[in-house]
Ligand SMILES: Nc1ncnc2c1ncn2[C@@H]1O[C@H](COP(=O)(O)OP(=O)(O)OP(=O)(O)O)[C@@H](O)[C@H]1O
């Protein structure tokens with residue numbers, strides 16, 4: 229589904245990603261862990277198409293197509309979704325209108341007709357219920373004044389409404405209380421599908437207790453320094469990242 | 479400082495022409511008022527950009543256009559009228575500066591309330607007109623006002639009886655017909671809200687798209703003790719037209735006055751909104767102006783805090799796209815006696831293009847020492863991060879920008895309590911920033 233080859237990215241002359249290689253197959257769940265500042269969010273923004281980065285080398289293929297050539301919205305239409313580490317507040321745009329505009333954009337691209345307003349609201353309310361979100365959030369401005377946890381839940385709501393095929397979740401577990409973590413994890417698990425892949429960026433094993441990854445990668449200093457199975461996350465939990473640094477040094 | 483310049487010959491000729499057709503001809507007091515205004519105009523003409531207050535308003539296209547005086551109302555088609563009239567209001571309709579009884583429907587009014595056109599109601603309401611006309615206007619640069627005083631052909635006389643509430647809004651609809659191309663109209667409105675009364679007045683300005691004309695209008699308002707008046711103005715003139723509008727008001731003790739000013743139309747427009755605040759009065763001034771293409775939109779507000787304990791809240795928002803230019807000049811003057819004044823002024827501008835311009839000029843002149851005055855002004859652009867966020871969810875770039883622009887304006891729309899007016903303002907907004915699949919109840 230996604231193939232990242234030798235990806236080098238710099239910002240203002242400073243190289244942040246220094247040759248990332250990663251391959252994600254259909255239906256797989258990959259966890260990416262790594263110390264603060266190692267480039268995890270940068271990688272997620274590159275996949276979503278954010279401006280301001282200099283891609284100096286490498287390529288990214290999404291279902292065989294050159295992802296880096298596509299505009300931000302084209303990626304969304306093609307099924308890429310990034311749950312932001314810091315979801316953006318959009319004052320004056322209600323959540324419901326935002327969701328409808330987003331979904332219709334995607335449906336239009338896929339040659340589907342606009343969803344009827346009643347059907348749409350019914351569908352969204354159902355998903356909110358699954359995520360234990362109050363319906364009043366529908367009529368509030370997108371993320372404005374939401375608590376940290378509410379914002380994260382809202383990201384997962386958007387994801388479940390838009391039904392992307394590649395879900396990149398950047399620290400969606402950070403800032404969630406224990407109950408919320410479980411609800412959100414269940415929400416994500418409900419979306420698991422042989423046709424849908426996940427990249428979970430996280431600092432904590434506890435998310436992976438709920439969502440079992442097929443692969444775990446350690447990103448440090450802009451490189452994938454180690455890849456393995458779920459046991460790698462446990463190892464990191466015990467030993468921290470010090471040994472990663474030693475490994476990079478040697 | 480007063481800078482005089484020779485009045486444009488064309489307009490000087492118009493103002494000195496025969497006035498026997500104007501309403502109230504034969505009333506000595508009105509004749510002398512018109513005469514005085516006419517003489518002052520002959521000396522000073524229209525304001526020059528050398529006047530500090532008119533620095534940003536270049537009216538030379540008006541001088542060059544040599545508009546003629548509209549002499550009668552042209553035809554207005556039914557659909558157009560339908561689009562202008564707000565549901566559930568008392569309506570007075572003026573076309574090309576002349577009251578049209580057959581298009582108007584005042585309907586039932588409470589005892590003692592006057593809602594009339596000057597032309598048809600002068601005999602009956604002369605005293606009222608005489609007491610109000612030219613009584614509130616107070617500004618240094620009188621060019622357009624004098625022009626109006628000397629030549630007004632019609633307008634509304636409104637008086638709300640003491641202790642009386644008029645439930646339905648009163649709409650004054652000013653329409654420029656297709657036949658008004660290259661002509662100008664002068665309407666004058668006077669509004670009196672007597673003690674402890676309550677009413678809402680909405681002025682709307684519309685013209686046939688593509689026609690080029692000048693609307694020069696002045697409204698004078700008195701809000702007596704404990705009265706509550708809401709005054710709204712929706713300017714949606716033809717995009718080729720010129721609009722010079724003034725609202726001058728006086729608030730007596732404990733009066734509440736809310737002025738809402740929505741500007742969408744005209745290639746060049748200026749709205750002057752002034753209020754003199756009496757003791758413990760409460761004045762709100764809200765505004766939204768949106769310029770596209772080459773539009774130039776001026777909003778000039780003045781809050782004269784003359785007495786203690788008055789409150790004023792001013793919030794104007796502007797959106798400038800293409801090569802348009804918006805000017806906000808907000809003056810707050812707090813006199814020495816106006817202790818415990820609480821005045822807030824806020825102006826936020828959104829620039830949508832590199833060629834658009836927003837000038838914002840708050841002016842606070844405070845002569846009292848125990849007052850609270852706050853002001854904030856900004857000129858900004860759409861937030862790139864928010865655009866990225868919306869696009870990453872599947873809104874295309876144009877849609878994302880439209881959503882955010884709409885959202886910026888919608889903050890003002892949400893404050894409109896009158897549903898029919900709110901819908902009209904929304905229509906103007908949606909025409910400029912289409913929102914696919916938007917439901918009004920989601921706003
Ligand atoms: N626009 C930018 N300008 C300058 N430096 C940047 C910019 N964006 C990212 N960086 C730097 O790149 C490095 C990687 O940042 P990134 O946000 O990708 O880290 P991360 O792995 O997501 O960290 P965390 O775990 O704290 O979220 C950091 O050192 C950061 O300061």
Ligand SMILES: [Mg+2]
Pocket residue numbers: 268269270313398
């Ligand atoms: Mg990060």
